[in-house]
Amino acid sequence: xxxxxxxxxxxxxxxxxxxxxxxxxxxxxxxxxxxxxxxxxxxxxxxxxxxxxxxxxxxxxxxxxxxxxxxxxxxxxxxxxxxxxxxxxxxxxxxxxxxxxxxxxxxxxxxxxxxxxxxxx
Numbered sequence: 001x002x003x004x005x006x007x008x009x010x011x012x013x014x015x016x017x018x019x020x021x022x023x024x025x026x027x028x029x030x031x032x033x034x035x036x037x038x039x040x041x042x043x044x045x046x047x048x049x050x051x052x053x054x055x056x057x058x059x060x061x062x063x064x065x066x067x068x069x070x071x072x073x074x075x076x077x078x079x080x081x082x083x084x085x086x087x088x089x090x091x092x093x094x095x096x097x098x099x100x101x102x103x104x105x106x107x108x109x110x111x112x113x114x115x116x117x118x119x120x121x
Contacts, residue, residue, distance in 0.1 A: 008050060011083070017044055017073070018073065018080070020056070021065055024064070025063060026041050027062075044056065055072055056069055
């Protein structure tokens with residue numbers, strides 16, 4: 001049996017899912033994220049439909065993760081951590097805080113005064 005890969009999951013859906021899992025309630029997650037409960041419920045429901053599995057057991061006082069939901073939560077956290085790290089790394093490279101500097105020098109300059117004024121590396 002092959003797993004379905006939904007093309008419509010975005011980072012917002014994943015943040016909503018994580019918040020609901022951490023707070024044990026869509027309503028409490030809405031307070032933490034400052035969004036409407038219907039947005040979280042719809043996003044999580046769409047994600048569950050796309051994946052083809054229930055991530056939560058819903059009850060009047062909140063939600064609990066299913067086994068699939070627990071595993072999805074672990075993987076989702078790892079994925080978001082890697083995305084955060086990649087973003088920080090790319091931004092640092094873009095600001096030249098990290099990287100390599102290559103210097104070139106014409107041979108006729110290297111043998112003159114410049115050779116004496118540049119310390120050895």
